[in-house]
Amino acid sequence: MSEAQKKRVKRDLSGWLVFNKPYDMSSTEAVGKLRWLYGAKKAGHAGTLDPLATGILPIAFGEATKTVPIVQDGIKIYHFDIVWGTATSTDDIEGEVIATSDVRPSREALDAILPRFTGLITQIPPAFSAIRIGGERAYDLARAGHKLDMPPREVEIDALDVIEHTPERARLSVTCSKGTYVRALARDIAEALDTKGHVGALHRARVGNFTDSDAITLEQVEAVDLAARDALLLPVAAGLADLPEIRLDARQAATIRLGNPVLLTGRDAPIALDDAWASLKGEAVALGFVEAGQFKPRRVILG
Structure with a gap:
C-alpha cells in the first residue's frame, strides 16, 4: 500500500x-x-x-x-496590533474603511486607558462574527447588507499590556476569557482614545494549557x-490540566468505564467537586464530578 x-x-x-x-x-x-x-x-x-x-x-x-x-x-492569550486612524467594517484589515481620524495616541495615553478594559467588561461583538441572529450567522447577514443590532456581552479581561507602541500602530497582549472579541477590544480602545482603530495583526499564543x-x-x-x-x-x-485529577486503580477504572460511580477512599479523597477528570496511570478515563465522596462519570473516555 x-x-x-x-x-x-x-x-x-x-x-x-x-x-x-x-x-x-x-x-x-x-x-x-x-x-x-x-x-x-x-x-x-x-x-x-x-x-x-x-x-x-x-x-x-x-x-x-x-x-x-x-x-x-480555558484562558486565552492573544497578541494583537491596533492600527490607529482608521475604522473598518470588519474591525480588521479585511474590511472597508468606514471612518478615519487624524488623532494618534501617545504611549502614555494608551497606558492610562487600559485599566478601563480590564476585569469584567461589556463588549458589542463585531457585525462580522459567527454569532447567530435569528438562526443565521451575523457575518452572512452583514455581507448581505443588513444593518445589525449586535447584542452586548460580558467578558473577563485578566490582563492587558502594551508590548510596543508607535504613532501608527501599537502591539498589545491580552489575557481573557472565552468569548472575548479582540477586534471589538481594539475598536473600543481606539474610541476611548478619541480616534479610530482596527486590528492589523492577531496571534493567539495560548488556549487553556x-x-x-x-x-x-x-x-x-x-x-x-x-x-x-x-x-x-x-x-x-x-x-485537562486545569481540572482536578482523580487517580483511580485498575478496578475503579473498569467500573467507571461501564458508566458507574466509584467511592473515593484515602485521607485526601475529595468529598465534592463540580468538575474533575479521572485517570489510570496518567491516562484519561472519564470526565465527571465528585458528589458525597463518589466520582460520577459524565463522559467516559475509551482507552
Missing part, C-alpha cells in the same frame, strides 16, 4: 495536536486538512480562530473531542511519515 493510500485509511486515533494555524486558513479548513493527513475518523477544534489570525488552534482527534469544551473554556511552545506547523506535519506524525500528538489528558 502506498503512503498516499495509507493516509486515506480512517483510523481510530486519539490525542491533541497543538496546531500553529497559518494566516489565511480557516479553522474548518485546518481541521479538514489535518484529519486527512492523519487519516483520522474523527476530529474537531477547540475554539475558532479567524482566517486572518495565526497561532494556537488545538485540534482534537478521536476521544480528545470529548474534552473540547474543557479546553475551550496549550501555548506557542507546544505549537506544530503544517510544514512540520507534512514533512514526516505517519508514525512520526503520531508522535507529534499529545495525549487526551493534556487538555
Whole structure:
C-alpha cells in the first residue's frame, strides 16, 4: 500500500495536536486538512480562530473531542496590533474603511486607558462574527447588507499590556476569557482614545494549557511519515490540566468505564467537586464530578 493510500485509511486515533494555524486558513479548513493527513475518523477544534489570525488552534482527534469544551473554556492569550486612524467594517484589515481620524495616541495615553478594559467588561461583538441572529450567522447577514443590532456581552479581561507602541500602530497582549472579541477590544480602545482603530495583526499564543511552545506547523506535519506524525500528538489528558485529577486503580477504572460511580477512599479523597477528570496511570478515563465522596462519570473516555 502506498503512503498516499495509507493516509486515506480512517483510523481510530486519539490525542491533541497543538496546531500553529497559518494566516489565511480557516479553522474548518485546518481541521479538514489535518484529519486527512492523519487519516483520522474523527476530529474537531477547540475554539475558532479567524482566517486572518495565526497561532494556537488545538485540534482534537478521536476521544480528545470529548474534552473540547474543557479546553475551550480555558484562558486565552492573544497578541494583537491596533492600527490607529482608521475604522473598518470588519474591525480588521479585511474590511472597508468606514471612518478615519487624524488623532494618534501617545504611549502614555494608551497606558492610562487600559485599566478601563480590564476585569469584567461589556463588549458589542463585531457585525462580522459567527454569532447567530435569528438562526443565521451575523457575518452572512452583514455581507448581505443588513444593518445589525449586535447584542452586548460580558467578558473577563485578566490582563492587558502594551508590548510596543508607535504613532501608527501599537502591539498589545491580552489575557481573557472565552468569548472575548479582540477586534471589538481594539475598536473600543481606539474610541476611548478619541480616534479610530482596527486590528492589523492577531496571534493567539495560548488556549487553556496549550501555548506557542507546544505549537506544530503544517510544514512540520507534512514533512514526516505517519508514525512520526503520531508522535507529534499529545495525549487526551493534556487538555485537562486545569481540572482536578482523580487517580483511580485498575478496578475503579473498569467500573467507571461501564458508566458507574466509584467511592473515593484515602485521607485526601475529595468529598465534592463540580468538575474533575479521572485517570489510570496518567491516562484519561472519564470526565465527571465528585458528589458525597463518589466520582460520577459524565463522559467516559475509551482507552
